[in-house]
Amino acid sequence: xxxxxxxxxxxxxxxxxxxxxxxxxxxxxxxxxxxxxxxxxxxxxxxxxxxxxxxxxxxxxxxxxxxxxxxxxxxxxxxxxxxxxxxxxxxxxxxxxxxxxxxxxxxxxxxxxxxxxxxxxxxxxxxxxxxxxxxxxxxxxxxxxxxxxxxxxxxxxxxxxxxxxxxxxxxxxxxxxxxxxxxxxxxxxxxxxxxxxxxxxxxxxxxxxxxxxxxxxxxxxxxxxxxxx
Amino acid sequence: xxxxxxxxxxxxxxxxxxxxxxxxxxxxxxxxxxxxxxxxxxxxxxxxxxxxxxxxxxxxxxxxxxxxxxxxxxxxxxxxxxxxxxxxxxxxxxxxxxxxxxxxxxxxxxxxxxxxxxxxxxxxxxxxxxxxxxxxxxxxxxxxxxxxxxxxxxxxxxxxxxxxxxxxxxxxxxxxxxxxxxxxxxxxxxxxxxxxxxxxxxxxxxxxxxxxxxxxxxxxxxxxxxxxxxxxxxxxxxxxxxxxxxxx
Numbered sequence: 001x002x003x004x005x006x007x008x009x010x011x012x013x014x015x016x017x018x019x020x021x022x023x024x025x026x027x028x029x030x031x032x033x034x035x036x037x038x039x040x041x042x043x044x045x046x047x048x049x050x051x052x053x054x055x056x057x058x059x060x061x062x063x064x065x066x067x068x069x070x071x072x073x074x075x076x077x078x079x080x081x082x083x084x085x086x087x088x089x090x091x092x093x094x095x096x097x098x099x100x101x102x103x104x105x106x107x108x109x110x111x112x113x114x115x116x117x118x119x120x121x122x123x124x125x126x127x128x129x130x131x132x133x134x135x136x137x138x139x140x141x142x143x144x145x146x147x148x149x150x151x152x153x154x155x156x157x158x159x160x161x162x163x164x165x166x167x168x169x170x171x172x173x174x175x176x177x178x179x180x181x182x183x184x185x186x187x188x189x190x191x192x193x194x195x196x197x198x199x200x201x202x203x204x205x206x207x208x209x210x211x212x213x214x215x216x217x218x219x220x221x222x223x224x225x226x227x228x229x
Numbered sequence: 230x231x232x233x234x235x236x237x238x239x240x241x242x243x244x245x246x247x248x249x250x251x252x253x254x255x256x257x258x259x260x261x262x263x264x265x266x267x268x269x270x271x272x273x274x275x276x277x278x279x280x281x282x283x284x285x286x287x288x289x290x291x292x293x294x295x296x297x298x299x300x301x302x303x304x305x306x307x308x309x310x311x312x313x314x315x316x317x318x319x320x321x322x323x324x325x326x327x328x329x330x331x332x333x334x335x336x337x338x339x340x341x342x343x344x345x346x347x348x349x350x351x352x353x354x355x356x357x358x359x360x361x362x363x364x365x366x367x368x369x370x371x372x373x374x375x376x377x378x379x380x381x382x383x384x385x386x387x388x389x390x391x392x393x394x395x396x397x398x399x400x401x402x403x404x405x406x407x408x409x410x411x412x413x414x415x416x417x418x419x420x421x422x423x424x425x426x427x428x429x430x431x432x433x434x435x436x437x438x439x440x441x442x443x444x445x446x447x448x449x450x451x452x453x454x455x456x457x458x459x460x461x462x463x464x465x466x467x468x469x470x471x472x473x474x475x476x477x
Contacts, residue, residue, distance in 0.1 A: 129321035132281055133335040133386070134311035143337065148325050223366040224324045 012195055015182060020202055023178035026096050026168045030103035031161045037104065038111025041067065043141055045112060046119040053127075053137045067109040075106050075167050079174060099168065099176030107164055114159065118152035119145050151222035158214030162207055169203070179203055231257040231280060231390065231424065236289030238275055249275045251446045253289070257439075259389070262416050262423040264437035264454065266430065266469060272446045273426045277392050280424065281313045282306045293390075311339055314383030314421075318395035320375040322367040328354065328378050329363040335385040353381035357411060373404025380411060384419070391415070393425045397432060409435045430469050434458065442466045 041063060047053040048060040073081070082102045083093045092098045122145050130144045146153070169180025179199050187196025233255035239248045249272045257263040267273050278284040279291055282298065290299040298309055322331050332350035341349075354360045357377040367375055376396060383391055393412065397405040413436050416423050425437055433440050433454055441451040444465045450457060461467045 123319075123321070125317060125319050125321040126323060128283060129315070129317060130334070130338070131283060132310055132313075132315040132392075133338055133382075134307040134309075135338045136307060139338055143334070144323065148323060150325055221325075223326075224368055226368045 008194065008198075012186075012198070016179075016198065016202065019177065019179045019182045019199070020206070022096055022176075023165070023168050023180070023203075024206070026099050026103065026171065026176065026178060027161060027165045029096075030100050030107060030164050030168075031157065033100070033104040034107035034111045034160060034164070035157065037108040039115050039146075041108065041112035042115025042119065043145070045116045046145070047137065047141065053140060063112075067112050070105065070109040071113070073106075075102075076170050076173070078102055078106050079171060083174075094175040095177055099171035099174075099178075103164055103167055103171065106167060107160060110163070111156070111160055114156035115149075115153060118149040118156055121152055122148045151218055151224065154214070154218045154221055158211065158218065161210055161214070165203075165207060165210070230259050230292075230294055231255065231422070232292040233276075233279070234290045234292065236276075236279060236286045236291065238272070238279060238284060239287045249446055250279070250286075253443075253446075253448055255441060255448070255451075257422060257424060259422055260416070260420050261439060262413070262425060262437050264425045264427065264433040264440035265443055266427055266433050266440060267443035268465065268469070269428060271443045273428075273443050274394055276443065277394050277424060277426050280390075280392060281310050281315060311335065311386045312388050312390070314386070314388040314391040316376065316379045316383050316391070316393050316396045318398045320367070320372070320379045320399075322375055322378055322382070324367055326366075327363065328359065328365050328367070328370070331367065331378055332381045332385055334382060339386060349385060350381070353384055354378075356384075356415075357381045371404070372400050373407060376400060376404070376408050377411060380408075380415070384415065384421070388421065390422045390424065393423060395426055395428070398427070398429070405432075406435075412436060428469075430458075430471070442469065 045060060045063050045067070048056040048063070050057070070078070079102045082105060086093045086098055086101045090097045090101050126148060127140055127144055130140050135143065168176070168178055169183070172178050172180025172182070173184055175181070179202060183196050183199040186192040187199065233253055236250060236253040237248065238250040239246050253276060265273050265276060275284055279286050282291070282301065286299060290297050292298070293309070298305070301309060323334065326334065329347070329350050332353050333346040336346040336349060351360065351363065354363055357380055359374060359377055359381070362370060362374065367378065370378065396412070397408050400408060409432065412423060415421050425432065427433060437454050439452065440454050440457055441448045442457070442463065442465065443449070449463045450461070450466050457466065458470065461470055461472070
């Protein structure tokens with residue numbers, strides 16, 4: 001038994017480690033950049049909404065329209081459709097670099113929606129209080145909306161991370177590398193069931209770890225309960 | 230001094246226009262505790278929001294310390310507001326900030342240096358009797374304590390006017406009394422002018438000197454609290470005073 005594990009490790013160990021690293025790398029980088037784009041978009045949708053800080057129906061409609069269009073394209077289709085653009089922007093349409101671009105494009109509107117929902121949870125009375133103390137709209141966005149919505153935003157980051165984790169596996173199908181790629185190549189094309197099962201176990205374990213870490217952080221930043229530390 | 234002159238406010242919705250306030254006149258002298266009472270939906274909250282221009286009047290004017298502020302630009306309005314404190318029925322504290330950070334918020338908005346902010350906030354928490362709660366979060370406090378934090382926060386910028394919008398409506402009897410005492414002390418010791426919005430006559434009786442009765446967007450009666458209590462002229466005022474005829 002031990003020798004079987006040893007033999008398996010000798011044969012596939014470095015492959016699985018490389019795959020895990022590539023998957024994590026793509027997931028983390030694309031989560032990060034989807035927030036760099038998604039937070040401003042989410043803020044924009046929120047503050048331009050009817051009755052909000054600076055209502056702007058046209059701008060709001062355009063952004064919401066863009067967000068909905070991108071969100072309605074299945075990721076695997078978006079991935080393939082974007083390939084020419086990806087080649088221009090990233091210099092390649094494969095590997096970690098080639099996968100990150102479509103991942104960010106797919107996730108940013110999703111993030112914008114989640115940020116918007118988080119910001120809508122902030123009670124209007126709290127915003128009114130800030131206005132009553134002479135806060136400007138920029139100060140309200142930074143110091144009130146984003147600040148008060150932080151626990152909800154952190155929970156959103158976790159959902160995005162785990163969703164992108166799944167998308168990365170799909171990107172593996174078009175040569176992005178990572179665990180999805182390994183599961184497909186060895187498990188599906190070469191009937192190496194053990195490799196596929198081990199890959200799946202790694203994926204499940206990683207998601208569980210991410211969920212636990214995320215929950216712990218969310219709990220720590222949430223001061224809204226009377227039991228807050 | 231706050232003067233409100235023939236102020237009207239109309240809201241336009243899809244279902245049509247709705248006049249919430251109509252031809253309101255108010256005169257609040259410096260250092261007064263001025264009550265505005267009326268049944269729910271009378272337009273009291275809209276009226277008080279016209280004083281710090283959270284609502285822009287449709288017509289009429291608001292004059293503060295001799296300056297007509299009605300046409301102020303957004304920037305001027307923000308400066309005006311930093312001189313007018315406000316407290317709310319639901320306290321509206323920042324849940325993600327400690328008590329100390331809540332009190333420092335208006336000073337942060339005004340870009341005061343951090344050390345000065347902390348000193349001022351600690352002094353204010355002392356004033357409202359919550360010095361030991363500086364590091365707590367609002368959710369860990371009782372309603373009465375939260376409203377005291379809100380009062381400390383409203384005083385951070387050393388305002389000359391404090392607007393109180395149903396400040397005790399969400400509190401129990403004991404917290405209501407201690408909050409009213411604190412407001413009275415702030416008026417006496419700091420000379421802050423108080424505008425108190427309420428639907429409760431007992432609040433008016435406890436701390437106000439003058440009162441306007443607002444119903445259906447109009448001031449239907451105004452005068453000293455003593456006169457209004459002794460000789461209510463209007464049926465609605467009599468009802469607010471609990472003088473109901475049970476026989477009809």
